Amino acid sequence: MKRSESKSHCPINFSLETFGDSWSLLIVRDIVYFGKKTYGEFLESEEGISSNILATRLVTLEQKGILVKNPHDTDKRKEVYLLTEKGLDLIPVLLEMAGWGARHDPETNAPQSWIAAVYADRERMIRVIRDTVRSGGSIFAGQNSVVSKLEMD
Amino acid sequence: MKRSESKSHCPINFSLETFGDSWSLLIVRDIVYFGKKTYGEFLESEEGISSNILATRLVTLEQKGILVKNPHDTDKRKEVYLLTEKGLDLIPVLLEMAGWGARHDPETNAPQSWIAAVYADRERMIRVIRDTVRSGGSIFAGQNSVVSKLEMD
DNA sequence: ACACTTACTTGCAATATCGAAGAGAAATAT
DNA sequence: ATATTTCTCTTCGATATTGCAAGTAAGTGT
Numbered sequence: 001m002k003r004s005e006s007k008s009h010c011p012i013n014f015s016l017e018t019f020g021d022s023w024s025l026l027i028v029r030d031i032v033y034f035g036k037k038t039y040g041e042f043l044e045s046e047e048g049i050s051s052n053i054l055a056t057r058l059v060t061l062e063q064k065g066i067l068v069k070n071p072h073d074t075d076k077r078k079e080v081y082l083l084t085e086k087g088l089d090l091i092p093v094l095l096e097m098a099g100w101g102a103r104h105d106p107e108t109n110a111p112q113s114w115i116a117a118v119y120a121d122r123e124r125m126i127r128v129i130r131d132t133v134r135s136g137g138s139i140f141a142g143q144n145s146v147v148s149k150l151e152m153d
Numbered sequence: 154m155k156r157s158e159s160k161s162h163c164p165i166n167f168s169l170e171t172f173g174d175s176w177s178l179l180i181v182r183d184i185v186y187f188g189k190k191t192y193g194e195f196l197e198s199e200e201g202i203s204s205n206i207l208a209t210r211l212v213t214l215e216q217k218g219i220l221v222k223n224p225h226d227t228d229k230r231k232e233v234y235l236l237t238e239k240g241l242d243l244i245p246v247l248l249e250m251a252g253w254g255a256r257h258d259p260e261t262n263a264p265q266s267w268i269a270a271v272y273a274d275r276e277r278m279i280r281v282i283r284d285t286v287r288s289g290g291s292i293f294a295g296q297n298s299v300v301s302k303l304e305m306d
Numbered sequence: 307a308c309a310c311t312t313a314c315t316t317g318c319a320a321t322a323t324c325g326a327a328g329a330g331a332a333a334t335a336t
Numbered sequence: 337a338t339a340t341t342t343c344t345c346t347t348c349g350a351t352a353t354t355g356c357a358a359g360t361a362a363g364t365g366t
Contacts, residue, residue, distance in 0.1 A: 007199070007200040007201065008199045008200050008262070009258060009260045009261055009262045010182070010199070010200075010254070010262055010263075011250070011251045011252075011253070011254025011255040011258060011261050011262070011263040012178060012179065012182050012247060012250050012251050012254055013179060013200055013254070014254035014257070014258040014261065015250040015251070015253050015254040016175060016178060016179070016250070017175075018254075018257075020173060020174070020175060020178070021173070021174075021175075022169060022170075022173060022174075022323095025165060025169060025173070026165065026166060026169070029163070029165050038343085038344085039343075039344050039345075040342085040343060040344075043344095046160070046161045046163070047160040047161050047163075047166055048160060050323075050324055050325065050326095051325090051326095051344085051345070051346085052323085052324085052325090052345080052346070052347080053322090053323065053324080054345090055344080055345050055346075058345095075332080075333075075342095075343085076331085076332060076333085077331065077332050077333070077342070077343045077344065078332095078342095078343065078344080079343095079344070086257055089253055089256065089257070090253065092249045092252070092253075093246070093249045093250055093253055094165060096245045096246045096249045097164070097165050097168040097169070097246055098164045098165050098168070099164075099245070100164070100168050100242055100243065100245075100246055101163070101164025101165055101166070101167035101168040101171075102164040103242065104167070104171075104239055104242070105162060105164060105167040107162050108162055108164050108167065109161070109162045109163055109164070110163075110164040115164075175354095191312085191313085192312070192313050192314075193311085193312060193313075196313095203354075203355050203356065204313085204314070204315085204356095205314085205315070205316085205354085205355080205356090206353095206354065206355075207314090208313080208314055208315075211314095228311095228312085228363075228364075229362080229363055229364085230311070230312045230313070230362070230363045230364070231312065231313080231363095232312095232313070
């Protein structure tokens, strides 16, 4: 079975085949939560992805329509990776996985105030995150982060 | 890095390390959506998991507290695999992944009426699914399926 | 007793991953 | 101008994981 062939058209299987490996969702997380956008920023993440794996994942995520690659405005060495609308649709998946992990990892790093805020007004939070990320911001990092808008940390 | 060591305590990474491989969530899906419970039933799924991979996944899912293995009531050859409360907590994750897959796979098998029903009253649906699966039922299969309770298909 | 079913295990080839090193282009420092 | 650094990405060999086919042991049905 080639990687391009799908094993079934179960929607959960489709999702797993699109982003269900060890690294793809961590790249999406880096964009959504931390506002990362370049190869070098993804490489620095604490999970320590190898440079060759990162390169292949960026290619496949772009092929699958989750990311788009654009030239950097001022630095011609850099590429800027952004989420497509299809990629932004992963935000609810990320939130649920973050909620499950925060609940079940006794050593979690997740700020409980943030997890609680998501559960308190989920639909609104999804809209705010989506708008923020679409305009280049993120949940935790940068000037216009979602948490700074909500005046919490 | 051994599989047992965690790369970080990011809640999303914790989730990925727990169930973020190609097969684990498909096993959980088989239980939640189709009421499967035995090794042989999991083996028959259309994605075609190999027997050795299935065996290792059942062990690790049990070690991680997602599943419990019990002897079958009447047939001593069989083992019955059930979700723990921790495993039932994956239902919202499954629903979001199913929603994303159904939206973005043009050839999806997902019944649109079911997807719509989940989005229409998400919190209630999660409770109904959880109660149904906890008592041995499933979303689509069997006498007391969630869809038969809702009188839809 | 005998054949069949069920839950796994084993061996081996194919594939994917990891980790370190390097290549080429563009930016920056001297 | 030249040298050094930065940045994206590639290459290579070792290791780990997966997939496939076959086999084992215990339990069941007749």
